[in-house]
Amino acid sequence: MTIKTKNIKDISDGSKISINIALIGNPNTGKSTLFNALTGLKQKIGNWPGVTVEKKEGKRSFNNFELSITDLPGTYSLSASSLDEQIARDFIVHDTPEIVVQIVDASNLERNLYLTSMIKELGARVIIALNMMDLLEKDGSSIDVQKLSKELHIPIIPMIANKKIGVDDLENAIEAVYQEDQKPMGIRYSKEVEETLSKIQNMLATIPSIPTNFKLRWLAIQILQNSTEIPTLLKRWNVKDTVIGELTSFGKEDYEAEIIDSKYEYISKVTSKVWKKGETKLTRSDLIDKVVTHKWLGIPIFLLIMWGSFQFVFAISVPFMELIDMLFGWLAGLLVDNIQIEWLGSLLGDGIVGGVGSVLIFVPPIFTMFFILSILEDSGYLARAAFVMDKLMVKFGLHGHSFIPMLLGFGCNVPAIMSTRALKDKKDRMITILINPFMSCGARMPVFILFAGLFFGASAGTVIFALYVLGIAVAILTAVLLRKTFFKGKSAPFIMELPTYHSPKLKAATIAMWDKGKMYLKKAGTIILIGVVFVWFLAAMPFGGVEYGGPDTWLAAVGTFFEPIFKPLGFDWRIVVALIVGFIAKELVIGSLGTIVGGGESEEGIKSAILADGGFYALNSLSLMVFTLLYVPCAAVVGVMKKETGSWRWTIFSIVYSTVIAWLFAFAVFQIGSLMGFGL
């Protein structure tokens, strides 16, 4: 459908023309940055390849247009060698957006244009957003944009997406492109290939069930290079098996290489006219890499960064936490003392303030943690951590790439598990998903900070660090186990682009911190609130007569029923209850304890209540921390696990396995500690 400019200007009744636009491009080229600039939304941005692994839609209107824009995962081609690339490919192929905006990294023109050539074959109208123009001149390269645009028959908009430079020009280009058809690129294949292509095309033309929006030439090329998804696609259109067989018999593996070569050949010819290549120079990034990825220094530096981070989190947040703790303690006391209706006072004081309050105390460390993670992601170090760990990970049957989801797990396991979509090998991916829950997420940190802070004094930071390392160790051991049993085989080759280091921007990190931290606050107001009210209810029942949180309550009945299982770990029934409720979300471990123990009996917060209680001491709190570290993180992780593994069997395996592991480790800690005389 083509609309002429005149007609557009004529539409004065306010009705908008809607256009579907896809943002596609190589990884880490700034797609999500541009998406955010266009839509005002806050897609996650990071300086490493594979940040976006799911499509995301946003809107923008200008003049008479209502744009519906989709941000896609990064991809090098449309061959879809991993799940995230498949999501990008499927959107471009099957959702047929009216305009495809390809974000091209100006400093890597040739490879980026390779993707362009594939998109053009689909018959899409393309606009190139030539991004990172600010970095182009660094090595003395330059691009004749106008000439390139002429050669390719594609509008090219130079941009600096993170400074929103070029957005207006992009709008104009969208308006212009929408009104005219685009010429195809001038790629010609060898005579043999072209002849076979037209044979296939002729055959395809006789099949009426193929949707008209599919470019037959594109389909023919896919058939020729033996694309794995072609038989499924043809079946979906009810093409007869005999015809499918005939069509696919044209395919040959060698053709794919030839087709790739021809594309690159054409692109090199074009770029040689417009692109002045710079010299490869050793940059500041390279020098940093020489240190950071050094043979002997690499792993110590990584551990130092981690250790430093925890010390920092701890040091920064302790004073704020004291303050919040005092505030909630005071508030709880006030409520319990002054509300005449006794049960209401207890619900508000013990339940809500005691429970939700104890969770909110940990806003400072959690926010600080998110802040540090954002800085790591934005600096470009994350990809180096993967690099440093590669050698070790290979020994354990994985490779460096799997370490990125592991590190992301320190924030939250849900996006971390989703980020495994960037892994190319199915078995690698399954293992990486299944070990992720052992990476300690932000929600487990409150338990560590509270108990390590109470019972381990000055070495609290080190204890917490050790717990994180234990999580990594268990994850890695699990990987070895899984590789030796259910997922035999070799991991895919490790190839990763290392992004240039940026000096991290405080403003961006603060925004990212707030975005992630918001979820924690939201959770405190919803699921945690419901959870603690539920715990409060059980702790106050049966109605009348029983001491709140005492041994005669329903809560105690539940707890004591399971207590024998946990006795060897040093847990009394209250801890047992907290751990059971904590299955839903880890914040509820503290929340429940806050409700049960730290009730509004005095004007003290959860800390003093636990110290005064007598049921908690160094050794059983250590085993509690270990158990919390290792057992199922939360219901949301179970959900994403099911979604990403596609299997209930593995999901249930993960739940059972991690709980058993948690029990064994906590058992070992408590029993060995007791033998050594650290018991009560």
Added chain:
Amino acid sequence: MLTKDVIKTMSDETLVPLGFVSEGKKVRIVSIIGGSRIRNRIIEMGLRKGIDVTIIKNSFGPVIIAIGQTRFALGRGISAKILTRLINGKVNK
């Protein structure tokens, strides 16, 4: 997979797998061996015949290479499969 093409190149002494080129050297990719699926994916990432590559780091674990402003980390296995030829042996600093 030893194709005719590979055997021919292997007899040529000046061909060095990327993983054996020392730091600072600049080389040109001559061919990539291994299964076609993996090979095609590497080519699509921009590592292909005729491209000049500078070795930034090669001592332990993966190799870091530079193609223009782009940096890649390549695992040991894969960097053994990318065959290269030295460009005038000059250290490029």
